[in-house]
Amino acid sequence: MKGKYDILLVDDDDVYLFVAKHIFKKLSENLNVESFTDGEQALNYFKDCVKYNHNTPDVLLLDINMPYLDGWGFLEEYEKLRPNLNEKINVYLVTSSDQECDRERAKKYDHLKNYILKPVSKDKLKHVLLEVYDDL
Template identity: 50%
Template sequence: MSKANILLVDDDEIYLYLTERLLEGISENLEINTYTDGEKALDYIGECINEGNELPGVILLDVNMPFLDGWGFLKEFRNLKSKMTTPVHIYLVTSSERERDKERAKEFDELTGYVVKPVSEDKLVEILTAVYENQW
């Protein structure tokens, strides 16, 4: 069974380190990639599409990032969607509980969920279960 491909996009490197550790603790059967901004993450997805590599099944996407933020990532991800052969579940992860962000998030069909930090182990299990239905 191939590993579930998880993509973490956040400019907070400690968050990336901690979340990666938590995911590793949950399952060994996960392939985890991390990027510190949306621009790099998009490059990676583009690369997956172009080279026929497996696309991430789950993306935990931060909102506020330098170079290209979460919203910018979503807009450009939309343009790539037609070229994707497998579903990509994007969870918007943010420290903000601002209503404006929640409302804005509803405008993107690409989003599967909205998660407020801290992202606990239980929350990660819940996401993985929802996406992979115990197939991880």
């Protein structure tokens, strides 16, 4: 990798956050991984990125089922912000839901890169990195 890359995890599962951060750290020291535990926190972060013209993460790994503002609610609000963001963000749904209705609903969002089932593994997260970064 040429530089430092930013990844944002949005999930209320502390174990998942710990494991994902650990895996990313092992995959590359050039990754900066931040996290929020609900969609509302993440949405406020992106609103601040627009307001203050801050850089956005390269990758967003988003859970569906969270308190306050779930992944679906986040995506609805994110759609409104997307045209005002400086950079393209690679958004992945990372969820334990294998329900067909959720997979179909995800297809509504053409900017979603993929739908990843938990549990996450080193191979799944490495695949995300390889999809996004061509210099990994």
